[in-house]
Amino acid sequence: MITLVRRAAAVCVLATALSACAASQPARQAPRPAPSASSAPASPAATLAPGPSGLTPVFRHGPRTGDRTVALTFDADMTADQGPRAAAGEHFDHPRLIGTLRALKVPSTVFMTGRWAEEYPDQARSLGRDPLFEVANHSYSHYAFTGDCYGLPTVPAGRMRADVERAYTAFREAGVPDAKPYFRFPGGCYDRAALRALTPAGVTAVQWDVVGGDAFATDADAVARQVLDGVRPGSVVVLHCTRSAAPATERAVRTIVPELRRQGYRFVKVSELIAAATGRN
Template sequence: MLPIVVQHGPRAAKRVALTFDADMTDAMAARLRRGEVASYANLRLLNILEKRRIPATFFVTGQWAEQYPKVTRRIAGNPLFEIANHSYEHAAFTGDCYHLPRVAPAAMTEGVAKTFRSLEPFGGRQTRYFRFPGLCHDAAALRALAPLGVTVIDGDVISGDPFAKGPSPVVNAVLTQVEPGSIVILHVTEANAQYTDDALPAILAGLRRRNLEPVSLSELLS
């Protein structure tokens, strides 16, 4: 049986899930090594979530967890946060997916399984949720993940934060799309999504005005 693909939660309750992708590709790791970027871990964003006690779900790549084990332990140690799988090296599972390098079909299953093994020692609220890099998937990719017992999470609110030139477009993208049951896609990869932390307070304020409560993905889908 193919994995279930989830776009959003129930529309009846006034709850939304804030999800944060932690991407790490080979090219990103190389830029870090060369000193071309300072960090792909947005600690200010974590500070805001922690200070305001906002539940969140983090879709973590295996390479990101290995690059930032201290930050991953910090996420795992917060009972309001939960951890999900975002592949090992953020390579594409289909062709023509945002110019990402492609995973060989024979390597798809093991790459995702390897990520679960990489994340498990961090503990915390581990899930069997999986998000495809770029949200790119087809029937072959879903078949490859069928043995792993995952639930595939897409999302219905794409913030566009990796491409934003300031916080306002991120805030506007979220608040113009969000509705009860929404799954919001944001990023915790600072150098690739540098305005997410600036946008987050205004997003939270906008959700409050609409009486939309942020909850973990597990709570939204329960």
């Protein structure tokens, strides 16, 4: 399990680890509070109960039942210091992938950084208002919430909650009406201190059990095989929707989706898997 998590984390953060990240976040006006039990979005989403000692709960996959459901999740990664690269023409978005998901009618969950929403507000708003998708939180900065996380700068413990809340603020300002109370740690790196720091935010941390391996991959067939070999009922698959860092993902999806449907799988959002796990279906 440790090997799987580290492998997944390395894939998730590879693009960021190779970039020259700033050592700390720039100062900015304090954000408005994130969705929580007392300030939930208009459409309530299923969440897990707090973990031991009231820590932020962690969700990895749905029930392993005969109901063959699978959630494709896509990380919209952009770090706090990558604005100059976007201005120079690097594409951190992937409209063709989103178009393919729409054409194939695949419900999906997009874990978006706040910085990505600031860079692509029209796309963020379009995703947030399309019932086929749900937008969840991948931090504002895409900096690590632990030390020693694949070269990423580290969010100070006292700023972790603020980084998550700042992302929700960016979503609202982009016009996303109902960002879900789900959070994916950058790189998948977390520890007990990070879970404790995010408890007041009222989020459920969402990990995965299937690594797509699409970061910097150019062989779409290899990505598709890795997903197809790993999926089980209730699986959460981690992929990316960033053109520059995951150029083969859209082609892989065009193989993954029809094959899993042929095997009897039904695509759902993370919220549906969590609802099934909590008996809210």
